Amino acid sequence: MHLKNPVDRLKAAVRDVADFPKPGVGFKDITPALADGQLFHDCIAWLAGRHKAGSVDAVAGIDARGFILAGAVAHRLGVGFVPIRKKGKLPWKTECVSYELEYGTAEIEIHRDALQKGRNVLVVDDVLATGGTALAACKLVERIGGNVVGVDFLMGLSFLHGLQKLVSYNTYVLAEY
Numbered sequence: 626m627h628l629k630n631p632v633d634r635l636k637a638a639v640r641d642v643a644d645f646p647k648p649g650v651g652f653k654d655i656t657p658a659l660a661d662g663q664l665f666h667d668c669i670a671w672l673a674g675r676h677k678a679g680s681v682d683a684v685a686g687i688d689a690r691g692f693i694l695a696g697a698v699a700h701r702l703g704v705g706f707v708p709i710r711k712k713g714k715l716p717w718k719t720e721c722v723s724y725e726l727e728y729g730t731a732e733i734e735i736h737r738d739a740l741q742k743g744r745n746v747l748v749v750d751d752v753l754a755t756g757g758t759a760l761a762a763c764k765l766v767e768r769i770g771g772n773v774v775g776v777d778f779l780m781g782l783s784f785l786h787g788l789q790k791l792v793s794y795n796t797y798v799l800a801e802y
């Protein structure tokens with residue numbers, strides 16, 4: 626079945642929320658897109674469909690909205706899912722990377738034994754903003770021996786130039802703003 630690019634329907638469904646979670650931020654609320662079963666299905670099928678069978682061994686998702694998408698993409702590709710979580714949430718031995726936020730720093734973690742060495746990993750998140758979170762996620766995957774074969778986003782805020790941080794990776798953004 627040939628799937629039509631769902632970008633127009635996605636953009637129509639996503640809700641812009643001004644000044645959330647703080648003044649000056651235009652938040653992209655994906656919950657209406659997730660609630661539309663056909664649209665959710667088509668976005669996942671589109672993201673997963675870009676990857677050839679066998680080219681991805683695992684999908685890593687970023688806490689928390691990234692989990693919704695990455696888990697579904699992993700299921701569609703028939704591969705495992707690896708959670709990358711905010712510090713202090715994972716129960717086993719972890720690797721940790723800290724990165725700069727607009728104000729202060731953040732830390733995310735991955736289980737040390739989440740991947741076998743040399744596994745091809747697709748990183749998936751909902752929104753690419755400055756790119757700091759996704760870059761930190763890629764570093765975590767690499768630190769435990771994974772090979773990042775792609776970094777895919779449902780949406781990207783191009784005015785924040787996040788792709789510049791990810792130039793050494795194979796990136797894809799479904800809906801550019």
Ligand code: AMP
Binds near residue numbers: 756757
């Ligand atoms: P960044 O590290 O700046 O690329 O921020 C990316 C992370 O923050 C992603 O995990 C997003 O879920 C979240 N995020 C950043 N900006 C927005 C936004 N305007 N709307 C929704 N989520 C955002």
